[in-house]
Structures are given as C-alpha cells and as structure tokens.
Amino acid sequence: MENIIKIVHSTWAYLVVTILVLATFNAIAGLVSKREYQAKDFRISLFALIVTHLQLVIGLVLLFVSGKILWFTDIPVKDIMRNAEMRLYNVEHPTVMILAIAALTIGYSKHKKKLTSTPKFKFLAIFYSLALLLVLSRIPWNAWF
C-alpha cells in the first residue's frame, strides 16, 4: 500500500512540476507581451490547480502510510528537527508544499475575479511563480531522481 501511494506521488510529481512551469511561464509571457487573456490561459491555470490539488490529496494519504513520517513514533521531535532528511520529510516538505498549493489557489481565484487581461496575468504570474519556487525548494531531489 505504502509503495503504491509513493509511486503514484512521485510519478504525479513530474506532471505537477511540468504543468506548474508551463502555467507560470505562460502567465509571465502573457503579462510581458500584454496580449489578450484567452480560453487557453484559463485552461492551463485551471489544469495546474487541479493537478496540484490531487497531489495534495495523495500527499495527505502518504503522511499516514509512509515509513518516513515519524510523528507517531517514540522518536523525539528534537531528534527529527536536528536531522536534515527527517526534517525535510516530516516538516519542511509537507508544510512548504501546502503553502505552495495555497499560493496557487489564491492566485487562481484572484485572477478569476479580474475582468481585464493584464491584472489576470499579473495575479497568475506572481502567485504561480511563488508556488513554483516553493515546490522546487522542497522536493526531495536525491530520492526522486
């Protein structure tokens, strides 16, 4: 069970990173070129939102099945915090990824409320860039590749 969810989470992560990069660059390009916001811009930002929210759900399940999550063991919190790998899996990765998904959700909902192209692209560019940076900063790269 743990293995299946882990494989799904680490495979889905490729899609998350790819669509986040595409959606972020699409928003920045739209903002810089001052072009009209189109249906395809809406679709790419929505797709990025859906894909990352699914990753959140898979990640939340992982918290309860992963052998790397030591919250409910006898290992003291101070030992978890002193060890970089344990800290990454138990604290940094889940927390920062949730913050990234929150930033993405704020950006998506704020851009939807704007009526003209430039503010729409601006909200997407700022919040999706922030989300992308947060995600890239806390991926366990060594374990993933």
Ligand code: HEM
């Ligand atoms: C949205 C962006 C996310 C991305 C791109 C992502 C990516 C990854 C990657 C690449 C791994 C390493 C998998 C491997 O060892 O092959 C991993 C592990 C893990 N992730 Fe995420 N993750 C995300 C969100 C989350 C969230 C929101 C949670 C929890 C709330 C979470 C919990 C975990 C856990 C517990 C592991 C360790 C699994 C294990 O090795 O047993 N992830 N994640």
